[in-house]
Amino acid sequence: MSTNDGTMVVTYSSLEQAAGDIDRQSRQLQEDLASIKRMIANVSELWVGEAKSAYDAAQAGWDRDATGIHTALSEISRKVRDAGTAYQAGDKRARANFE
Structure with missing residues (x-):
């Protein structure tokens, strides 16, 4: 989306790609956290008393x-997608000014 000179170039596809990347990373984070939680659950089932209460909290x-x-x-992903839609609508309105 940006070049080395600091200029930002926005395209319809780059906004959709960014939203998709955010969605994928969000899903991956959830999967990773669920995996960690399952690993800890195997050990935490053995805990009792204050340790168990502290862990549960x-x-x-x-x-x-x-x-x-x-x-x-x-x-964020939804807003990036919405921005893409708004950007495209504005681009079409600008095009109409030249027709």
């Missing part, structure tokens, strides 16, 4: 944070 916080990150990435 920490895991609940991590889950909330992960959900927040996923929600933010989904919103």
Whole structure:
């Protein structure tokens, strides 16, 4: 999207690609976190007492944070797609000025 001289060039496809990249990274992050959680769950099932309570509280916080990150990435992706649609509409309006 940008060149070495700092100029930003926006194309319809680059905006869609950026949104798709954000979606893919968001899904990958969710998969990675779920994998880590499964690994920890195998060990945490053996914990009892205060250690178990502390882990459960920490895991609940991590889950909330992960959900927040996923929600933010989904919103960013949606806004990038919306920007692409708005950019295309503006481009068509500008073209009409020359017709």
